[in-house]
Amino acid sequence: MTDTTSPGGTTADGGPDRTGAPDAPASRLSARGLTLAYESRTVVDGLDLDVPDGRVTVVVGPNACGKSTLLRALGRLLRPRRGAVLLDGRELDRVPTRAVARSLGLLPQAPVAPEAITVGNLVARGRQPHQRWWQQWSEADERAVTDAMDSTGVTGLADRAVDELSGGQRQRVWIAMALAQETELLLLDEPTTYLDIAHQVEVLDLVRRLNRERGRTVVMVLHDLNQAARYADHLVAMREGRIVAQGPPGRAVTADLVREVFGLEAVVVPDPVTGGPLVVPGAPASASAAAPATVPVNIRKATP
Amino acid sequence: MTAPDAVGETPREAPGREAPVRPPGYGLVRRGRASFLLHRRSAAVTAALAAALAAAVVASLCLGETATAPTEVVRVLLGLPSPEELVVGTLRLPRVVLGLMVGAALGVAGGLIQTVARNPLASPEIIGVTHGAAALTVGAMTFGLTSYALLPYLSVAGGMLAAALVYVFAWRRGLSAARFVLIGLGFSVALRSLTQLFMTKGDFLAAQQAQVWLTGSLNGRGWEQAGPLGWALLAVLPAVLWCARAQRQAALDDDTATALGVRLGRVRLGLAATGVVLASVATGAAGPVDFVALLSPQIARRLTRTAQIPLLATALLGAFVVTLGDLLARRLLAPVELPVGVLTAAIGAPYLVWLIARGRTGGRP
Numbered sequence: 001m002t003d004t005t006s007p008g009g010t011t012a013d014g015g016p017d018r019t020g021a022p023d024a025p026a027s028r029l030s031a032r033g034l035t036l037a038y039e040s041r042t043v044v045d046g047l048d049l050d051v052p053d054g055r056v057t058v059v060v061g062p063n064a065c066g067k068s069t070l071l072r073a074l075g076r077l078l079r080p081r082r083g084a085v086l087l088d089g090r091e092l093d094r095v096p097t098r099a100v101a102r103s104l105g106l107l108p109q110a111p112v113a114p115e116a117i118t119v120g121n122l123v124a125r126g127r128q129p130h131q132r133w134w135q136q137w138s139e140a141d142e143r144a145v146t147d148a149m150d151s152t153g154v155t156g157l158a159d160r161a162v163d164e165l166s167g168g169q170r171q172r173v174w175i176a177m178a179l180a181q182e183t184e185l186l187l188l189d190e191p192t193t194y195l196d197i198a199h200q201v202e203v204l205d206l207v208r209r210l211n212r213e214r215g216r217t218v219v220m221v222l223h224d225l226n227q228a229a230r231y232a233d234h235l236v237a238m239r240e241g242r243i244v245a246q247g248p249p250g251r252a253v254t255a256d257l258v259r260e261v262f263g264l265e266a267v268v269v270p271d272p273v274t275g276g277p278l279v280v281p282g283a284p285a286s287a288s289a290a291a292p293a294t295v296p297v298n299i300r301k302a303t304p
Numbered sequence: 305m306t307a308p309d310a311v312g313e314t315p316r317e318a319p320g321r322e323a324p325v326r327p328p329g330y331g332l333v334r335r336g337r338a339s340f341l342l343h344r345r346s347a348a349v350t351a352a353l354a355a356a357l358a359a360a361v362v363a364s365l366c367l368g369e370t371a372t373a374p375t376e377v378v379r380v381l382l383g384l385p386s387p388e389e390l391v392v393g394t395l396r397l398p399r400v401v402l403g404l405m406v407g408a409a410l411g412v413a414g415g416l417i418q419t420v421a422r423n424p425l426a427s428p429e430i431i432g433v434t435h436g437a438a439a440l441t442v443g444a445m446t447f448g449l450t451s452y453a454l455l456p457y458l459s460v461a462g463g464m465l466a467a468a469l470v471y472v473f474a475w476r477r478g479l480s481a482a483r484f485v486l487i488g489l490g491f492s493v494a495l496r497s498l499t500q501l502f503m504t505k506g507d508f509l510a511a512q513q514a515q516v517w518l519t520g521s522l523n524g525r526g527w528e529q530a531g532p533l534g535w536a537l538l539a540v541l542p543a544v545l546w547c548a549r550a551q552r553q554a555a556l557d558d559d560t561a562t563a564l565g566v567r568l569g570r571v572r573l574g575l576a577a578t579g580v581v582l583a584s585v586a587t588g589a590a591g592p593v594d595f596v597a598l599l600s601p602q603i604a605r606r607l608t609r610t611a612q613i614p615l616l617a618t619a620l621l622g623a624f625v626v627t628l629g630d631l632l633a634r635r636l637l638a639p640v641e642l643p644v645g646v647l648t649a650a651i652g653a654p655y656l657v658w659l660i661a662r663g664r665t666g667g668r669p
């Protein structure tokens with residue numbers, strides 16, 4: 001392994017750091033000394049990261065902490081100012097983009113479908129990196145698209161226009177397109193944006209199923225810390241362009257971390273459904289006497 | 305009772321598995337490792353447009369100061385001896401062929417430029433080609449260029465130069481579609497003022513000739529324009545074939561396209577360059593023919609109902625509109641000839657409005 005100074009580096013001894021994987025899993029995708037900037041504004045500064053293979057990694061952090069920027073760089077949508085993203089040990093910039101597209105899929109935050117395209121045709125676009133002008137629809141294409149549409153439950157929508165669909169359906173269609181690409185690594189930039197809570201859960205369950213059943217490595221940026229805690233195997237918390245902590249949510253998510261990363265007082269309790277960490281904003285009643293404590297009391301009075 | 309039911313159910317599931325899955329609306333041809341998709345509706349529309357174009361060409365060759373029988377026209381086209389050889393083959397044919405090529409080139413150019421600009425209203429006029437060509441040509445005319453053989457080449461150079469400048473100015477860490485259109489518009493306005501200035505400055509006769517060039521006409525043009533244009537189009541053909549496929553990739557948003565392994569910068573440059581060359585050579589041969597580039601791709605796409613602009617159908621439609629427009633321009637107020645540009649707009653615009661107003665799913669503006 002490379003000896004990096006990253007706080008979450010997967011060192012062999014797996015000592016006191018908050019690394020997620022006790023068995024130090026291999027990592028096809030990693031970042032070394034990654035510095036990312038827009039114009040003159042540096043967003044991510046000297047970041048090291050190993051994305052554990054076969055796991056769901058979720059990146060969280062406050063707005064403008066650089067999490068989406070990091071994801072864009074991992075998916076070569078943004079060129080590093082310094083440092084590099086490595087795919088199988090090779091600098092991403094040096095691998096032909098088409099070859100990258102066969103290993104690494106990415107669903108951007110707000111993808112735009114070509115006007116009036118049907119669902120079946122959009123999902124089929126995911127096969128792009130596998131096709132040639134003389135190989136427009138191979139049996140492998142057929143299998144991948146059928147499979148992607150089945151597993152996202154959009155097979156019945158094949159002939160519908162994408163712009164007629166609801167937000168939840170549309171997001172599933174986009175995920176189907178990314179799946180049809182059949183990449184081992186899948187990057188998702190806030191896949192739950194614009195979705196109501198039921199659809200958010202639906203999409204996240206789908207992502208986890210893909211990871212569990214197909215062994216896809218997933219890196220996701222999520223806004224909601226509780227969703228991140230629930231769906232991540234490996235949680236990466238960022239603040240001001242740096243990784244503050246990473247590891248399995250059970251260890252990484254603490255009241256200290258929430259305060260450090262979001263500047264928010266919170267209580268971390270066991271999630272009644274999963275037993276994992278659940279972040280409840282607000283200081284405990286003993287710590288702050290005023291406003292927060294009175295709210296639950298009022299509610300309790302109103303209930304009977 | 306139960307046994308027949310169970311037997312009856314088994315084959316019902318079978319058809320679902322054997323039907324090959326393919327993108328909706330496409331036919332599939334597989335030969336060994338090679339496989340090709342064919343959009344069925346596009347194929348039908350293309351065939352219909354080809355038939356309409358053939359009819360327009362024959363009609364255009366038949367009608368003139370004297371009417372010729374279609375049978376004689378076909379004989380001339382096939383190279384058989386005919387008494388109408390002179391009228392059809394020598395007088396009418398070059399003009400019709402030129403119109404065909406100009407229409408097809410402008411249509412495809414419009415489609416490519418609209419794809420790069422991500423804007424159905426983009427056209428060679430908006431990104432500087434037309435006005436660049438006009439400024440240089442009119443400038444040369446009014447400042448006493450006497451060799452009229454040079455004018456088309458100047459026009460081509462002017463168009464390409466203006467478009468290249470627009471492209472360079474619109475480039476900032478990649479091409480932004482919005483910047484491309486806005487900077488193109490800025491250049492176009494400036495170049496149009498420059499053209500006006502040349503016309504006021506220059507002597508009266510030259511200004512009048514410039515005005516004639518500016519309206520775009522096939523009047524008095526023939527093999528001397530059609531020949532070079534034909535060669536130019538032949539040279540661009542491989543690029544156009546590449547565009548037909550690349551254009552599909554550029555229809556996705558930047559991030560998605562990049563994620564799918566499309567080298568977007570290269571694809572956009574290729575599409576834009578091909579579009580600009582096509583528009584420039586067509587404008588050089590016939591002057592600015594209005595609306596063909598703007599309307600043909602949109603009409604064709606609404607007819608085929610595809611997500612991307614169908615280039616072959618667009619080419620045929622452009623050729624059809626110009627051929628029909630020129631026929632009407634010649635005959636409507638005969639013996640007075642109208643500029644073809646007036647008629648192409650008059651035919652194309654109402655039809656496009658009707659297509660959009662009819663508002664099918666495939667016709668969302």
